[in-house]
Amino acid sequence: xxxxxxSAIGPVEGAAYDVDNPAPYIEPPRKRTGRxxxxxxxxxxxxxxxxxxxxxxxxxxxxxxHLLIQLFLDGGVSKIGFxxxxxxxxxxxxxxxxxxxxxxAMLHGANGLRTVINDYAERANTRLWLKxxxxxxxxxxxxxxxxxxxxxxxxxx
Amino acid sequence: MATPVLDKVEKESxxxxxxxxxxxxxxxxxxxxxxxxxxxxxxxxxxxxRVLDGLHKIKWDMDGTLTFRxxxxxxxxxSDAMRINGKNRLACKTLIxxxxxxxxxxxxxxxxxxxxxxxxxxMEPFFQAYRDVMPFLITKGNEPTRERKQSPEDRERYDDxxxxxxxxxxxxxxxxxWNDGQYFGPAAIVNAHRFIFDSRDEGGEQRLEILNDKxxxxxxxxxxxxxxxxxxxxxxxKAIQEVKRALITRRY
Numbered sequence: 001x002x003x004x005x006x007s008a009i010g011p012v013e014g015a016a017y018d019v020d021n022p023a024p025y026i027e028p029p030r031k032r033t034g035r036x037x038x039x040x041x042x043x044x045x046x047x048x049x050x051x052x053x054x055x056x057x058x059x060x061x062x063x064x065x066h067l068l069i070q071l072f073l074d075g076g077v078s079k080i081g082f083x084x085x086x087x088x089x090x091x092x093x094x095x096x097x098x099x100x101x102x103x104x105a106m107l108h109g110a111n112g113l114r115t116v117i118n119d120y121a122e123r124a125n126t127r128l129w130l131k132x133x134x135x136x137x138x139x140x141x142x143x144x145x146x147x148x149x150x151x152x153x154x155x156x157x
Numbered sequence: 158m159a160t161p162v163l164d165k166v167e168k169e170s171x172x173x174x175x176x177x178x179x180x181x182x183x184x185x186x187x188x189x190x191x192x193x194x195x196x197x198x199x200x201x202x203x204x205x206x207r208v209l210d211g212l213h214k215i216k217w218d219m220d221g222t223l224t225f226r227x228x229x230x231x232x233x234x235x236s237d238a239m240r241i242n243g244k245n246r247l248a249c250k251t252l253i254x255x256x257x258x259x260x261x262x263x264x265x266x267x268x269x270x271x272x273x274x275x276x277x278x279x280m281e282p283f284f285q286a287y288r289d290v291m292p293f294l295i296t297k298g299n300e301p302t303r304e305r306k307q308s309p310e311d312r313e314r315y316d317d318x319x320x321x322x323x324x325x326x327x328x329x330x331x332x333x334x335w336n337d338g339q340y341f342g343p344a345a346i347v348n349a350h351r352f353i354f355d356s357r358d359e360g361g362e363q364r365l366e367i368l369n370d371k372x373x374x375x376x377x378x379x380x381x382x383x384x385x386x387x388x389x390x391x392x393x394x395k396a397i398q399e400v401k402r403a404l405i406t407r408r409y
Contacts, residue, residue: 042369042371043369044371045369045370045371045373045375045376046369046375046404046405048375049375049401050405115378118336118376119332119333119336119376119378120336122336122337
């Protein structure tokens with residue numbers, strides 16, 4: 001139903017342009033062409049939308065708690081050092097907290113930027129490159145962070 | 158007491174109600190040039206008249222080449238949506254006095270659609286999105302011998318979205334639609350909502366599946382531009398959110 005409507009649409013009025021008619025021809029958006037994908041339906045966008053809401057709620061707790069502990073309680077920012085971090089990561093609770101915060105914040109931010117790129121980058125090539133950069137940076141940061149949390153050695157020299 | 162008041166009213170109406178208003182119109186004629194020019198017209202007009210009356214005066218008395226769409230001229234057909242002072246409105250529902258007539262009134266075609274001439278745009282992408290959501294009653298089984306009955310509560314459920322006149326003021330005010338025009342746009346979703354929440358209709362599942370597209374309801378960023386632009390006062394953003402909720406509750 002949605003893919004075979006081309007024949008039902010007549011040519012756009014005034015679409016013929018030549019020397020006497022110098023306005024550039026602009027292909028109307030949504031026009032069904034050979035490059036139009038057959039179907040872009042799927043649950044990915046819904047999952048992404050839902051993830052943004054749910055991870056946002058969890059991140060409020062995680063990030064505010066993180067900031068409170070790191071910057072305000074018990075001496076504030078001056079107490080932070082290698083020993084402080086080593087002491088916290090000795091407990092699995094803080095390992096899980098930081099790991100969860102890393103993954104949720106990175107995916108939340110990356111998905112947000114993905115929608116920004118979708119909304120603002122107009123050319124397909126620009127989109128491709130920006131998204132490629134975004135995904136590379138996201139994967140790199142997540143993997144590196146996870147590696148550090150799991151292989152952290154407090155006795156490192 | 159009454160007599161002096163009447164005198165005053167008579168005196169006021171005796172004075173000329175006409176003022177001079179500048180219409181600054183974005184002109185584009187593909188037969189002359191591919192460039193866009195802004196042209197000013199000084200029009201003698203009663204501030205209680207509408208922007209459409211000003212456009213008529215220009216077209217009929219000053220410059221016959223001015224091109225715009227209008228049919229009923231009373232806010233029902235939705236032909237004359239345009240960007241007046243930077244906001245999408247119907248020219249036939251906008252009074253001059255509500256627009257600060259001291260300054261020039263800027264009039265542009267609605268954004269995001271290809272301009273064909275002056276204020277006329279190619280509405281085809283807009284109607285393509287409308288057709289894509291299948292805006293007609295879908296039922297299964299035998300047709301009833303009498304009318305399809307519905308309770309007032311069931312009718313009330315989608316009452317707001319039945320008011321749409323397909324003027325494209327909402328869709329062409331949507332910043333997501335401006336980008337690549339692939340987003341279905343508020344108007345198509347509103348008209349899908351009208352059938353999805355109709356108790357007599359049985360194609361809701363199909364329509365929800367269509368709007369679950371990459372360029373479907375999930376591209377809505379709830380900027381409320383559509384709700385602000387709608388000349389019928391439809392709560393469009395709310396309708397879009399209701400479709401999103403229906404999509405999520407359908408699955409989980």
